[in-house]
Structures are given as C-alpha cells and as structure tokens.
Amino acid sequence: MRWTTGKSKGLLIGRLLAVALAFTLVAAACGGDDSDDEPAVADSTGGDTPAETTAPPPTTSEGIQTDGFESLGEVTLEVLAESGDEATLERATELFSQRYPNVSFNVTLRAFDDYMQIAPGIIQSDDPPDLAHGNQGYTIDGLLVSAGLIIPLDDYAEVYGWEEAFGSGTLDQYRFNDEGTDFGKGRLWGISAVAEFVGVYYNKEKLAAIGGELPDTFEEFEALLALAADAGELPIQLGNGEGWPALHVYGMVQAAYRPASEIRDWVFGEPGSTVLTDTERQAANTFVAWKDAGYFTEGVNGVGWDDSVAQFINGEGVFLIGGNWNTAVLEEGMGDNVGYFAMPVGPSGIVGGTAALALPWHITAKAEHPDLAAAFIALMMSEDFAAELAAVGRVPARESSVTPSGLLADVAAGAAAVIADEGVTLYADWTTDTMFNTLTAKTQELLGGQITGEQFLEDVQADWEAFFAG
Amino acid sequence: MSRPIGKPSLPDEASIALPALPKARRPQRRGRRAFGGSQPIAFLYLLPAFAFFIAFGVIPLGQAAFLSFYEWNGITDRSFTGFDNYLTVFTDPKIRGALWNSAILIVFYAFLPISVALVVVGLMVRVRIRGQAVYRAVLFLPTILPLTVVAVTWRWIYAPDGPLNRAFDAVGLDGFSRAWLGDFTFALPALGLVGTWVTFGLVFVLFIAGVQKISTEQYEAARIDGAGVVREFFAVTLPSLRREITVALVLTITAALRNFDVVFVTTRGGPGTNTEVPSMFIFRSVFQTRTVGLGAAIGVVLMLELLIVNMAVLWYRRRGEVES
Incomplete structure (x- = not known):
C-alpha cells in the first residue's frame, strides 16, 4: 500500500455510491449500447466484413500495430481502474472511441483500499480485464510480474517514445526483473502520465x-x-x-x-x-x-x-x-x-x-488485443492528452500546452x-x-x-x- | 478471509430469546416426541441448515487449516512450510502483542459488563422499577446496531473536539481532555469501553429475564431469615443466574476475541501497535502483505483460543450444576 490510501477514504460511502453510479452509467453507455445499437452501426459502415474491405493494419519495425484498429471490427476493452482516474478515463475513452468507433469500453472502478485488495484476484481470474491499474512496489506490481499476469511494455515504450517523453529514470518505479523480485530494474511493466x-x-x-x-x-x-x-x-x-x-x-x-x-x-x-x-x-x-x-x-x-x-x-x-x-x-x-x-x-x-x-496501467497477459490496449495507453500518455489531464485537475507528468489556473498552477x-x-x-x-x-x-x-x-x-x-x- | 468463529455460539443465541417465557408453558411433550427416534424423517428438516453449515462453516475452516501450513501470496504457487506460520504466530512480538490486547479486551467486553449488570440486577430485585420494557429496549439497542455504526459514532465521541472532551472542558476538567484514540495509554481502554457499551445491554436483558424466573418465595424466605441486600444477592440471585452468566460469558468473550470492526474503523491498530488485535493481522496478512498462510494460521489459533476459553466456561458451569 502506499500513502495515498487516504485520498479515497474520505466520504467513503459517498464515493462508493458515486462509483456504483458511475459504473452503472458506464455499463449502460457501453455495454447496453453495444448489444442493441451497434450492430446496426456496423452494418451501415460495412464493418461486418472488415478483413476484406480494409487495408492491412500498419505495423512498426517491431511488429507492433499502432494504428488502423478499425480492422478489428467490434471490440470492447475491459478496464479495471482505481476510482481516482474516473474523470481521466471518461475523457480518454471518449477520445479513443471518436478515433475508432468500433472500439467500446467497459470500465469498472473501485475506491483505492478496495481496489488494492481485490485487483490481483480479478487480474488472475480466467477472464481478466485487458487493462488494469497496479501499484508500485512488491505487494502489487511485484506480485503481478512474478505470477506472469501482466506483459512488459518496453517495445511499446520504444515505439511510442515514452522514455524520451518522461525521462528514463522516472519510469524506474515501474520496472521489475522478470521474477518480480528486484524492484526498480529490469523491464518496464506499467506506466502512468499522471504525477503525484x-x-x-x-x-x-x-x-x-x-x-x-x-x-x-x-x-x-x-x-x-x-x-x-x-x-x-x-x-x-x-x-x-x-x-x-x-x-x-x-x-x-x-x-x-x-x-x-x-x-x-x-x-x-x-x-x-x-x-x-x-x-x-x-x-x-x-x-x-x-x-x-x-x-x-x-x-x-x-x-x-x-x-x-x-x-x-x-x-x-x-x-x-x-x-x-x-x-x-x-x-x-x-x-x-x-x-x-x-x-x-x-x-x-x-x-x-x-x-x-500515479498508479501504473498494466496490460494483462490474457488481453486479446494487447496492441490496441497499448494504443489506448499511448493516447493517455500523449502530449495532447496532458492538457486533458490538467483540465480534470490532475498534474501531467509531461509538459502540456495548457497553462493551469488557480491553485493547480x-x-x-x-x-x-x-x-x-x-x-x-x-x-x-x-x-x-x-x-x-x-x-x-x-x-x-x-x-x-x-x-x-x-x-x-x-x-x-x-x-x-x-x-x-x- | 475465513471466519471459523461464531458457530459454537449458535445454540446459545437461540436460548437468549427463550428465558423470558415461563418454562411451564412450553409444549415440551410434543417437542420431545418429534425429536425421538420414532420419526427419523425429522432429520431431513435439518438437512438444509446442515448443508449450509458444511458449505460455509466446515469447508472454509478446513481450507484455512490447510493453508496455514503453506506459504502463499494468494496468486502464485504455494509452498509447504509445515509449522513455520504457527511458529511466527507465537514468536512474532507484534502478533503476541495483538493476542495480549485481545485478552485485555475480554475484561472490557465480558467481565466489566457482567459485573455491572449483576450489581444493577441485584439492586433491582429490591426496587421495582416501572416501565422496565422501555429500559430493556433502550439498553438492548447497542447490541442490534451494526458495529461499524457503533464505531463511527464512538470515533466522533472520542475525537479531540468531540462530546467527551467538551464535557470534560465544560466541568473544568480540561486536564482530562485528550485525543483518546491517539493516546498510547488510553486508546485500548477507550476501545474496550465501546465493547462494554455494546455488550452491557445484552447481558443486562439476559439477567433481568433470569431474575424474573426466580420465585418470589425464595426472596421472601431469605428476607424472613434476615438476609440483607448483599446476602440475598449471593444466596438467591447469583446462584439462580448461573445459566445466564454462562451464556453471557460465551457470547461476550466471543465478541471480544473476534473484534475487528471497531478497531478497523477507529484506530486500525494504532497508535503505534497499541490496539492491534489478531483479526487486524488476519486482514493485513491476506490483503496487504499477502502472506495468506500466516493469516490462516492466526485465524486457526484465534479459533482454538475461542474454543478453549468457551469450553472452560461451559465446563465450569457443568461442574457447578453437578455440585448443587
């Protein structure tokens, strides 16, 4: 656990209610619409035979797909998140779905204490989310790495240029050796664009x-x-x-x-x-x-x-x-x-x-479309999104074009x-x-x-x- | 986290409701025949409850006992470590401190409310109080409130600017005001008194029901023999309440040893480690340090402690019955 425990403890009941409400709304917005409306949308855009009608997806030298996810057809990214990122996620999912209307999100939010107790179990389950928060240190991240439940992000970091953007040393807090026994060194397993x-x-x-x-x-x-x-x-x-x-x-x-x-x-x-x-x-x-x-x-x-x-x-x-x-x-x-x-x-x-x-984003080992999940993370890491972060009251870890006002300045x-x-x-x-x-x-x-x-x-x-x- | 405790107290809980009824009115003959050998189908009725007991009582208990011999983080493969976890339970000064704290809490949860309730009941035998039903209901209220609600309320009462300190300030005892739950001397007794408040009503109502069963002839006889309040209490009231005292002891000791809610909501074991209790360690072991085996071992030790203490209480009562 880290000391930020307290931020989610205040008005716990209110927060839980808010989370429950938010979850219901998100579920209604994503899940509900998925089943009823989107097949019609897919028909109108001819998306039911994506493999034949779209060009082969662009790939990078490492074989990582960074673009052209339209070809995947209708997909849903399952996201398990700590509730501190609620506003951030609302904005990020909206932007990503604008870019790729075929991608929808199913977001589950939990307050900090609760999250750290249940997240490892959910990530370990047979049907884990594609993206999930972890926590730096041995108790969560070390555990997830040692159990092979999350994948390393080094290749994505190279493709998207995260080390240059955030500073290589800054990301050490997301590094572990492959056994999850040596903190601060080894491969990169998670990332966040938010500074605390x-x-x-x-x-x-x-x-x-x-x-x-x-x-x-x-x-x-x-x-x-x-x-x-x-x-x-x-x-x-x-x-x-x-x-x-x-x-x-x-x-x-x-x-x-x-x-x-x-x-x-x-x-x-x-x-x-x-x-x-x-x-x-x-x-x-x-x-x-x-x-x-x-x-x-x-x-x-x-x-x-x-x-x-x-x-x-x-x-x-x-x-x-x-x-x-x-x-x-x-x-x-x-x-x-x-x-x-x-x-x-x-x-x-x-x-x-x-x-x-802040709490790192991880891509789970069982994620069906890791490249897609990474692309979503990349959106949240981007320079453009730094301004969005500032707008929802978070401090972006990289420079943003928008100057915050008031206390946030x-x-x-x-x-x-x-x-x-x-x-x-x-x-x-x-x-x-x-x-x-x-x-x-x-x-x-x-x-x-x-x-x-x-x-x-x-x-x-x-x-x-x-x-x-x- | 398994909660193997609590099951032994079920029969006693059932008997709480009963003492208020005069015994003679119970249709005992019919009841006895139904449980006799002539209608074995009666056991079928027990099956659903028994199935639940197996599924949610026995199996988790077995799992906890099994896990207590392993080192396991809850995710990756576990490894057998024999009695290592139990060794830790009995040698780690912090866990031993928590076990000791729970022993102190027994004083506040069990002995204090029972002593006070006995004194009050002893006095009430002499002075008939009108509107007893109202008092009973009010005193019983803490028992039926969820413990988290109780804990939140008391956290407020004990706060530095809370009602307790304001009361001290108002009568000029500013020197007594302090942050009770953050005080290294007073935090544990303060939590203990919350327990006293919770269990007193239950104990008191139990004793009142017991006293009402005592025939007035016994008191008259004692008074004719010249017994005063004290003599009457020890000669008539106390012996007649032996059953109720046993039930009260079992229930309140169980409540003291399984204490989690109040500590978790108020102090989380602080200040320092002054109010740590075993159940806090179970919680931490399983959810924070992810040493599931150790948590299970503490749970098993706690359950055994409960069993031993309660069996000692029951054994003491049986011995008393044989003597009298």
Missing part, C-alpha cells in the same frame, strides 16, 4: 497575518513555523490517525537534508542502503524538534487525515503538508485563500520531496521545481511488503514520544534489512 506530488499548502490570510512571506529556503520555512507558533497560530495542521500523513511531512524534511538519489536507492533496495546516515538523522531530529515545539496539531495521532483537511479549510493551521490530490477539496473549501509550494531547498541543495507517478509550478532538480524521492512504503505497516506504526510512536528519532530510523532500517536479507 506532496507539497506545502498554505493559508494565504494566515501567512500574511503573521507577517510571513513565501520561503526561499528550508531554513526560512522553519522560521515561518516559529513565527506562526509565536503568533498563537497552529503552524502545521496534521492529522496522523492513519499513520501515513506524518510520513508525508517526514518525507519533506528528509528530502531537505538528504540527497534524493540516496533516498531512491534505499526505496529500490540498493545493497548497502541505509537510513542510518548523518543527513537522515538530522532530518529525524528536525522532525522531532517540530513535534516538541508544538508545531503539529494537538492529539496528532487521534485526528484523521480528512478531519485535519477540514480543520485546515476552517482556518486551523497556517500550513498543510499533503499530496496534490487534495487540491480540488482545498480549492473548493478555501477559494483564493489557499496556495501551494514545493518544500524549498534545504541543506541537501536541491528541491525535493515525496513524489511519484501553484501545484504545477511546485512539481516542475522538483522535477527540474531531480528531487523526486518516491514513496518509502514501496520498499518492502511490510514497510507500510512499519512506517505508519513508527510515525505514530515517534509523534507520541514513545521512541526517539534514532530508534525510529533503526526500526525502519530493521524492516529493510529483514526483507533484503531474505
């Missing part, structure tokens, strides 16, 4: 009221925290009931002190990697110092993340450190009063922080700053199969004063050692 960044949201009125200005360095940011505390304001709104929200905060401090490349190596399990370094200790000590200074919400471990977001919207707290998937909720609640910036440069010398690409600028410095540090919970549970418990113990910063790092490293030793 953790950054600092701030309440503009509050910041002005304490006489603060946007910080240019990590040091200045710390000074703002002290300034806020002195003014009687809550410096950082944080609800750590789930254990992962504090990890996002820690991740920002970590990247301020420690080179991002070291952090990535640790996540990918490079031999000899450790969090027991001087820079990491400085980060842990700083984090503890913030706790001791009362910079976080009182009773931090007893407040849920969604509640803390609501409190921030209500004017409790000058800063909120969280993922960019909170943007829509915050903008809706605070309007122009909320801004966003990437954590400014600290002793590490670069702008860095917890960030990664801040978020995009912050993301660009991190990318420019190669400061992406990935999600620490991808590291081992138990790391999510270790980290969530340990941040709570750290914030509850049960363990010291040094003990925190030792316990986390113990999980790392146990996994990579065996």
Whole structure:
C-alpha cells in the first residue's frame, strides 16, 4: 500500500455510491449500447466484413500495430481502474472511441483500499480485464510480474517514445526483473502520465497575518513555523490517525537534508542502503524538534487525515503538508485563500520531496488485443492528452500546452521545481511488503514520544534489512 | 478471509430469546416426541441448515487449516512450510502483542459488563422499577446496531473536539481532555469501553429475564431469615443466574476475541501497535502483505483460543450444576 490510501477514504460511502453510479452509467453507455445499437452501426459502415474491405493494419519495425484498429471490427476493452482516474478515463475513452468507433469500453472502478485488495484476484481470474491499474512496489506490481499476469511494455515504450517523453529514470518505479523480485530494474511493466506530488499548502490570510512571506529556503520555512507558533497560530495542521500523513511531512524534511538519489536507492533496495546516515538523522531530529515545539496539531495521532483537511479549510493551521490530490477539496473549501509550494531547498541543495507517478496501467497477459490496449495507453500518455489531464485537475507528468489556473498552477509550478532538480524521492512504503505497516506504526510512536528519532530510523532500517536479507 | 468463529455460539443465541417465557408453558411433550427416534424423517428438516453449515462453516475452516501450513501470496504457487506460520504466530512480538490486547479486551467486553449488570440486577430485585420494557429496549439497542455504526459514532465521541472532551472542558476538567484514540495509554481502554457499551445491554436483558424466573418465595424466605441486600444477592440471585452468566460469558468473550470492526474503523491498530488485535493481522496478512498462510494460521489459533476459553466456561458451569 502506499500513502495515498487516504485520498479515497474520505466520504467513503459517498464515493462508493458515486462509483456504483458511475459504473452503472458506464455499463449502460457501453455495454447496453453495444448489444442493441451497434450492430446496426456496423452494418451501415460495412464493418461486418472488415478483413476484406480494409487495408492491412500498419505495423512498426517491431511488429507492433499502432494504428488502423478499425480492422478489428467490434471490440470492447475491459478496464479495471482505481476510482481516482474516473474523470481521466471518461475523457480518454471518449477520445479513443471518436478515433475508432468500433472500439467500446467497459470500465469498472473501485475506491483505492478496495481496489488494492481485490485487483490481483480479478487480474488472475480466467477472464481478466485487458487493462488494469497496479501499484508500485512488491505487494502489487511485484506480485503481478512474478505470477506472469501482466506483459512488459518496453517495445511499446520504444515505439511510442515514452522514455524520451518522461525521462528514463522516472519510469524506474515501474520496472521489475522478470521474477518480480528486484524492484526498480529490469523491464518496464506499467506506466502512468499522471504525477503525484506532496507539497506545502498554505493559508494565504494566515501567512500574511503573521507577517510571513513565501520561503526561499528550508531554513526560512522553519522560521515561518516559529513565527506562526509565536503568533498563537497552529503552524502545521496534521492529522496522523492513519499513520501515513506524518510520513508525508517526514518525507519533506528528509528530502531537505538528504540527497534524493540516496533516498531512491534505499526505496529500490540498493545493497548497502541505509537510513542510518548523518543527513537522515538530522532530518529525524528536525522532525522531532517540530513535534516538541508544538508545531503539529494537538492529539496528532487521534485526528484523521480528512478531519485535519477540514480543520485546515476552517482556518486551523497556517500550513498543510499533503499530496496534490487534495487540491480540488482545498480549492473548493478555501477559494483564493489557499496556495501551494514545493518544500524549498534545504541543506541537501536541491528541491525535493515525496513524489511519484500515479498508479501504473498494466496490460494483462490474457488481453486479446494487447496492441490496441497499448494504443489506448499511448493516447493517455500523449502530449495532447496532458492538457486533458490538467483540465480534470490532475498534474501531467509531461509538459502540456495548457497553462493551469488557480491553485493547480501553484501545484504545477511546485512539481516542475522538483522535477527540474531531480528531487523526486518516491514513496518509502514501496520498499518492502511490510514497510507500510512499519512506517505508519513508527510515525505514530515517534509523534507520541514513545521512541526517539534514532530508534525510529533503526526500526525502519530493521524492516529493510529483514526483507533484503531474505 | 475465513471466519471459523461464531458457530459454537449458535445454540446459545437461540436460548437468549427463550428465558423470558415461563418454562411451564412450553409444549415440551410434543417437542420431545418429534425429536425421538420414532420419526427419523425429522432429520431431513435439518438437512438444509446442515448443508449450509458444511458449505460455509466446515469447508472454509478446513481450507484455512490447510493453508496455514503453506506459504502463499494468494496468486502464485504455494509452498509447504509445515509449522513455520504457527511458529511466527507465537514468536512474532507484534502478533503476541495483538493476542495480549485481545485478552485485555475480554475484561472490557465480558467481565466489566457482567459485573455491572449483576450489581444493577441485584439492586433491582429490591426496587421495582416501572416501565422496565422501555429500559430493556433502550439498553438492548447497542447490541442490534451494526458495529461499524457503533464505531463511527464512538470515533466522533472520542475525537479531540468531540462530546467527551467538551464535557470534560465544560466541568473544568480540561486536564482530562485528550485525543483518546491517539493516546498510547488510553486508546485500548477507550476501545474496550465501546465493547462494554455494546455488550452491557445484552447481558443486562439476559439477567433481568433470569431474575424474573426466580420465585418470589425464595426472596421472601431469605428476607424472613434476615438476609440483607448483599446476602440475598449471593444466596438467591447469583446462584439462580448461573445459566445466564454462562451464556453471557460465551457470547461476550466471543465478541471480544473476534473484534475487528471497531478497531478497523477507529484506530486500525494504532497508535503505534497499541490496539492491534489478531483479526487486524488476519486482514493485513491476506490483503496487504499477502502472506495468506500466516493469516490462516492466526485465524486457526484465534479459533482454538475461542474454543478453549468457551469450553472452560461451559465446563465450569457443568461442574457447578453437578455440585448443587
């Protein structure tokens, strides 16, 4: 699991209802129409004898078909997706069906927690979807690769030029060896065009009221925290009931002190990697110092993340450190009063922080038309579609021609700053199969004063050692 | 995730509804003949229920027991590992901690509500209260509410700005206010008290029904002999409630050990690992770390623990009956 769990947890019931409704609509739009109307359409276009009437499909040097899917006749792509991509999929399926009216979609959406529990089982079934989301790390992607349930995308990446577009290193988070036992290396098994960044949201009125200005360095940011505390304001709104929200905060401090490349190596399990370094200790000590200074919400471990977001919207707290998937909720609640910036440069010398690409798209091994599925993915990866992503509130991982407005402009600028410095540090919970549970418990113990910063790092490293030793 | 627990409690659940009826009115003779040997066709009526029990009780239980000897991620081939998973259950400090927490929860789910209910019932014998049906209905309400609803409600009550803290603040006890569910000292007792609240009504209603069966002559005799409230309680009320106490113990201990909903909705085992319970580990093993065999092993251990504790309770009751 990764820390983005929380984004789907808020208003769970409402979301489930929305998903159920969306699913019904999509099913009605695709499935229902398929059976009743489309044979007639096919007749009118003469599509019932496609093999004779259309030219042979164009292929590339690798024998991959990238175009001319009209020749397939009526086909339906089955898609299993996490509900965060609902709006993205609506747009993408619409565009793809405009290009190929013979291709229809059957989309099944599930909320994050639910999705990660059931997806491997569905992908393993005798009748799996053609396309499905996975999740970086050993628990999902590693499992799917080791079981041979998904196909490598290297050839498609070459044909469609994904490595040039996204940066080869950026895609490492979707790589595994063929056994699914070595993360970050080997073939490419998935891809996403969406970036997810953790950054600092701030309440503009509050910041002005304490006489603060946007910080240019990590040091200045710390000074703002002290300034806020002195003014009687809550410096950082944080609800750590789930254990992962504090990890996002820690991740920002970590990247301020420690080179991002070291952090990535640790996540990918490079031999000899450790969090027991001087820079990491400085980060842990700083984090503890913030706790001791009362910079976080009182009773931090007893407040849920969604509640803390609501409190921030209500004017409790000058800063909120969280993922960019909170943007829509915050903008809706605070309007122009909320801004966003990437954590400014600290002793590490670069702008860095917890960030990664979104959940990967996989093509299942049993997909009937893998080239068609890849072409659909390619549409979502395309430069044109980057603008569509921005339009539905997501941060595209490649440059787009459209300049976002409002809070999303801040978020995009912050993301660009991190990318420019190669400061992406990935999600620490991808590291081992138990790391999510270790980290969530340990941040709570750290914030509850049960363990010291040094003990925190030792316990986390113990999980790392146990996994990579065996 | 299999849930092998719960089945043993079925006969007891049936008997909850019964004590309220005066025994003499039951058509016992006819019932006895129907289950006698003269009409074997009666067993046919049991067949559907028995088939369900096999399909959803026995077979999953067997599968869980089988899987507990394997290492399996739920997808690829499993490998036989003998008792390794059981070794992990008993040596992993985190799982042992969860088992210990569930033992503490038994105090809150079983012993606390039973003790309190006994005291209240003992007092009620002396003071006749009007409108008992209303109290019974209200007190029984927590038992019939879905546990997730209960958990969401209590999460709100325990919240830093929730009703409990506001009540403390209002009477000037600000020092007691805290984020209860995020507190390393109070989170587990706080969850335990949710359990007390849930099971108290059931236990109380059970005891009231039991007390109503005690003939008033016994109390009169005790009073003529000069027994006070305390003496009357230990001489008449408590011995007469032995059956109800047994039923209450079995039901509430089962509820304590199988606890999942309340923890999952409120703390997910936190803060740290302070409120971890075995069923949370089963969930994590199967759905998060994908160590299905380990999850199955924890399930089997939990079921055995339930069986042993409940059999001890039943054995204790039988011994008591033989003595008296």
